[in-house]
Amino acid sequence: MNLDQTTYWRNSIARLAPLFFILFSLSALDGLIAVFRQPLNALPLLAGETIEVNGPLPNKPADISELIYESTSQQIHLIFQAIHPGFWTGGTMWRGKIVIDADIKPGAYELQVRTKQTSAQKPFSVFKIQVCPDSKAKQAASLSLIQRLSGLSPWWCFGWSFMLTLFCMGAIYLLSHKREYLLQQMGQAEIYRIVKKDNAYEIGFSLGKRHGVLPGVSVTIVDQLGKTIGTAAVLKVFAGDSIALIGTDTAVMEGHIVSLAQKIQD
Secondary structure (H helix, E strand, O other), X not given: OOHHHXXXXXXXXXXXXXXXXXXXXXXXXXXXXXXXXXXXXXXXXXXXXXXXXXXXXXXXXXXXHHEEEEEOOOOEEEEEEEEEEOXXXXXXXXXEEEEEOOOOOOEEEEEEEEEOXXXXXXXXXXXXXXXXXXXXXXXXXXXXXXXXXXXOOHHHHHHHHHHHXXXXXXXXXXXXXXXXXXXXXXXXXXXXXXXXXXXXXXXXXXXXXXXXXXXXXXXXXXXXXOOEEEEEEEEEEOOOOEEEEEEOXXXXXXXXXXXXXXXXXX
């Protein structure tokens, strides 16, 4: 890519990056609000749907066959899959999946989990299942604003917007370095630092000894439109950067271009 193309893509992606970051932040906020508002045991489901669930065990059973469940509908089933140690809270947990028959009527149901040795009055997991009549009703019942409006999970939006934000940041970094290199090949560089002194501005730019810059050299300052706005005298020179002084009567800004009188050959 040439300088104009590199500048165009860097600026375009730089305008997109904040939008992806805002979407990333709002998705995370929306998802967390929905999680905290939604009880862990409340499950909005559709007829014919299957969902994986888990729950705590007060005591570790000898075998998974000791676990039983009771449901207010014979069309709601729980298949126990494993007993495992808890990852976050420690202790022992069970894992399984709830299966909803395809011909169940919409409505509110309950499913309880216990062992054969415990009474029905002391279940250790209770699920409130709301079978929605259709996907639109399930979407409308969501506590996530993003899911209600678009049908997309806020965590799906969170993941993609996070990846796109990282992509934009990486692309901006690479394109900025590419643009800096192309400018240097033309004996030019962007002003990246401005410090006001008593009667002058001290400006920093990425042209230095290896680009042939010497103390006392005059450089031209050009704005974003390519208009010359003044000249500066180089004060200090480093390997890849220099500092120059320009009068305070010049409206110099970060992003303006420093240009040597002529391209200096290495």
